[in-house]
Amino acid sequence: xxxxxxxxxxxxxxxxxxxxxxxxxxxxxxxxxxxxxxxxxxxxxxxxxxxxxxxxxxxxxxxxxxxxxxxxxxxxxxxxxxxxxxxxxxxxxxxxxxxxxxxxxxxxxxxxxxxxxxxxxxxxxxxxxxxxxxxxxxxxxxxxxxxxxxxxxxxxxxxxxxxxxxxxxxxxxxxxxxxxxxxxxxxxxxxxxxxxxxxxxxxxxxxxxxxxxxxxxxxxxxxxxxxxxxxxxxxxxxxx
Amino acid sequence: xxxxxxxxxxxxxxxxxxxxxxxxxxxxxxxxxxxxxxxxxxxxxxxxxxxxxxxxxxxxxxxxxxxxxxxxxxxxxxxxxxxxxxxxxxxxxxxxxxxxxxxxxxxxxxxxxxxxxxxxxxxxxxxxxxxxxxxxxxxxxxxxxxxxxxxxxxxxxxxxxxxxxxxxxxxxxxxxxxxxxxxxxxxxxxxxxxxxxxxxxxxxxxxxxxxxxxxxxxxxxxxxxxxxxxxxxxxxxxxx
DNA sequence: CAGTGGTCTAGACCACTCT
DNA sequence: GAGTGGTCTAGACCACTGG
Numbered sequence: 001x002x003x004x005x006x007x008x009x010x011x012x013x014x015x016x017x018x019x020x021x022x023x024x025x026x027x028x029x030x031x032x033x034x035x036x037x038x039x040x041x042x043x044x045x046x047x048x049x050x051x052x053x054x055x056x057x058x059x060x061x062x063x064x065x066x067x068x069x070x071x072x073x074x075x076x077x078x079x080x081x082x083x084x085x086x087x088x089x090x091x092x093x094x095x096x097x098x099x100x101x102x103x104x105x106x107x108x109x110x111x112x113x114x115x116x117x118x119x120x121x122x123x124x125x126x127x128x129x130x131x132x133x134x135x136x137x138x139x140x141x142x143x144x145x146x147x148x149x150x151x152x153x154x155x156x157x158x159x160x161x162x163x164x165x166x167x168x169x170x171x172x173x174x175x176x177x178x179x180x181x182x183x184x185x186x187x188x189x190x191x192x193x194x195x196x197x198x199x200x201x202x203x204x205x206x207x208x209x210x211x212x213x214x215x216x217x218x219x220x221x222x223x224x225x226x227x228x229x230x231x232x233x234x235x236x237x238x239x240x
Numbered sequence: 241x242x243x244x245x246x247x248x249x250x251x252x253x254x255x256x257x258x259x260x261x262x263x264x265x266x267x268x269x270x271x272x273x274x275x276x277x278x279x280x281x282x283x284x285x286x287x288x289x290x291x292x293x294x295x296x297x298x299x300x301x302x303x304x305x306x307x308x309x310x311x312x313x314x315x316x317x318x319x320x321x322x323x324x325x326x327x328x329x330x331x332x333x334x335x336x337x338x339x340x341x342x343x344x345x346x347x348x349x350x351x352x353x354x355x356x357x358x359x360x361x362x363x364x365x366x367x368x369x370x371x372x373x374x375x376x377x378x379x380x381x382x383x384x385x386x387x388x389x390x391x392x393x394x395x396x397x398x399x400x401x402x403x404x405x406x407x408x409x410x411x412x413x414x415x416x417x418x419x420x421x422x423x424x425x426x427x428x429x430x431x432x433x434x435x436x437x438x439x440x441x442x443x444x445x446x447x448x449x450x451x452x453x454x455x456x457x458x459x460x461x462x463x464x465x466x467x468x469x470x471x472x473x474x475x476x477x478x479x480x
Numbered sequence: 481c482a483g484t485g486g487t488c489t490a491g492a493c494c495a496c497t498c499t
Numbered sequence: 500g501a502g503t504g505g506t507c508t509a510g511a512c513c514a515c516t517g518g
Binding site for chain 1: 249266267298309311312313316320322324325327357358359415416417418419420421422424426427441442444445450452454455456457466472473474476477478479480
């Protein structure tokens, strides 16, 4: 999966590292596509593909007739090395200690929002669970999740104390391919106030998300409520 | 600008419209890249480029050895037609009546966050203004903005009642090229509570953003506070 | 005018899925 | 084995920038 020996990924990762570490400085011009092609023994098209990915991540801009330049916000931009895009709470925090407290775990019929987003029937069954998630012992968010038992069978309590996504990728031959998210602000309820150690008037960042397997099937509907001081969402928009 | 006679944009827009209108239904297989190439008189590479853009927008998935399929969340996905990516409040709400109330407008030295994000000196001058923004007369958000006078000269009060971005694209030869955003939840202050017609305990969606011209220069630092019930943020993540 | 990146093609080969 | 999409190339032409 995600083979990093591909030329365009090698070039992307190499240029990305040189930008982030400051080898290429802000506003500095990058080598020309043709020259990078020679350097990496790649065609101009392959170099262009790698550099277009850097544009999408907000690290560089390209100006026709002029050249390519490191963007001002390069070090702040949302950019991960190719082949290591993280999905899920555990994978998103590799440098911190992730722990969980299980609030609820049952098998029930799906909620209306789950039915709608995962294309289920009222009579289907789903794993229904909620967890408080901690980073280095500090409460960070509460997740409310439903996963159909037909798609991902065999979830047990010990999976919930660890990473559910890891269980899925290990126990099935599927990979997690994509995630659609909606971000909102809302207020905490009493359960959240107690478990996240906040006041009920404190704001909450709500993420509503549907996660997809690599066969195109949506397998998870989840609402995540973050402490507002433990989460922010980064985004880059590029004109078409 | 953004020439829509390009083949890959035509193909992207056409397929996108057919997915959104339901001509291609959820989970339905799209025609093969080769067949679409014949149909649009384009090479397979050009068709692939258009379809990869659909993947990025969350409208389809591609499975090697199998084909391409309309994604479940296709109609909910974040996708705009090529050549019409909107930047700014006015352009993002073409179907509603946008109006503004000016709270403050002055020329001052930049705030520390502006200095840091736009690479200014303490001794530079910026336009400093804040506006309440209304959709169909309903208060929606407050924007707090600073723009260096050296980069975009000639902003006047009547520009602030309209779209500042439109003023920039009309009065300068620059285009707005990209925007880096950070999204958070926070609480309203008394000014916001009064102007947005909400309570001080109500949550707020905060967008902190830096906007770039097509020469790579950041020209605007802005904080936008939205009513939590008038804004949500959509996002699609694709594994690399 | 020379030189940049943008688009597009034809063709090749590979990795993968399904039967 | 047949057929899909993924990667990569060499080469062409175009649009744009700057001197």
